[in-house]
Amino acid sequence: MKKIVVALGGNALGNNPKEQLEQVKHAAKAIVDLVSEGNEVIIAHGNGPQVGMINSAFAESHLVDVNNPEMPFPESGAMSQGYIGYHLQNAITTELKNKKLTKNVATIITQVVVDKEDQAFKNPTKPIGNFVNLETAKTLEKEKQYIMVEDANRGYRRVVPSPKPKGIVEIDIIKTLVEANHLVITVGGGGIPVIQEDNKYIGVPAVIDKDFASAKLADLLDSDMLIILTAVSKVKLNFGKPYEKDLSTLTISEIDDHIANNEFSPGSMLPKIEACRTFVKGNKKRVALIAALEEAKEALLGKTGTRITGDNK
């Protein structure tokens, strides 16, 4: 039996409740396939479209009537964990029951600690929420001290920092549940980002990359594997070019070479690969996998996906 942290992409979970209720079935199938192979699985997931939807709904409701509150980003994230977890845990429970597997599933509202000195706070890069026009962008910069950036032809969007995860507030809760053989859904959307001050955790408007948060979770649980499920079967070199090439394996030193050659897209494959690199570097026994959502089981069995290991493997 292997202990496996599985990271699901938020984009695979749909853009509204009706879509999500359908999409989670695919994710549930992938998860339960891994469980039915005898593994202990812990689930992490993204929340990009979902937290954007929540944050925007409150912003628009506030524009209609100033008595309707806006929803700060950490609170929007907490809501997204409940919203996604509710659908995901039910879909997984149904899939488990269909396969006559007995396991309880829990969604834990999860906070991830970041360092307030993280350089990311000086250089916000993660776009969130709706596109707005120049005039609205200027108003938001002035009135709310938002940092707005232009996206070619689509208008302006708020950007927030994407600091690195330093710890998981609820890690002991997660360990207790995993040890009791329950299935845990945690660090949704990379976790609610908080800084620690004296005896307090304080939410900050930021987005922690869900792949980095998943790697931190896998590290703290001392998992055997980190599986990042995405839209492609394997990591590719020369992605999108005529001479693109699938990679079935990657080692840390190969990753370093490819990153030096700018092989991986910063907003997409690069954080996945960096997260895997961080995880496998922590311990020689560790293996990371990047694979397509629909091929999770096949990837685990070595039939597809990109397997990432330390250099001595």
Added chain:
Amino acid sequence: MKKIVVALGGNALGNNPKEQLEQVKHAAKAIVDLVSEGNEVIIAHGNGPQVGMINSAFAESHLVDVNNPEMPFPESGAMSQGYIGYHLQNAITTELKNKKLTKNVATIITQVVVDKEDQAFKNPTKPIGNFVNLETAKTLEKEKQYIMVEDANRGYRRVVPSPKPKGIVEIDIIKTLVEANHLVITVGGGGIPVIQEDNKYIGVPAVIDKDFASAKLADLLDSDMLIILTAVSKVKLNFGKPYEKDLSTLTISEIDDHIANNEFSPGSMLPKIEACRTFVKGNKKRVALIAALEEAKEALLGKTGTRITGDNK
């Protein structure tokens, strides 16, 4: 050491994120007072104002742009659990640390099973969301099959059924955490109401009374006590009249007599008392308390509050 389920009112948690961040401090103080007396505490809470806020924000955002999704009631409830739990768990953690107590706090997204044959589905009574005018009410009745009722002088509001809780989907998760000495926040807003069909849990637009859900939780955990914290120090007879009278104790048969005399307000004190009655009826050792949020500890020590027991105590 006693095992105590504490039910907090949603009205005591504020109407927007800024208010809530302050209000949870009072709730946290009450909870940690009980913990510091050496008790094992499990926390339930209401979500009336919060789930209304969430549901309305999406409804208004949808009116602005039909591409913005409306949020069904069960999903809004799941969001409210994340939103309230996030603030509440942090406030409790801070209060625990201030008192040098070591405990982890977890918010569990919690579903409560209701019976689809529950008579409440034929007679929706629980008002939710914003007031609207007659015209909008008629449109909602026609287009969404909402049931709208008039509230004297304030307009029309949607009403949903309030079925009785039959079970808690995540009860084994909660038991595992309680046994491991963690503090659990659960059945937020009475739980996300679901019906069970084959291997599926399906969310239904309904509101489970948080006091009944708390009593069910206390029963399933075989708690020693159920404490319902509210805005008044004691249950009263002749409430609001010149000859009103505080009650320090109540037995099941006294409750039955008072209910027969319509002593308790259906939308307010009656469900609290019925929930306590159900809980203490389950086992002779059980005690229920109704007390003011600020006086939780004093009530536990027998100095105030209304203590509810079986007839033989």
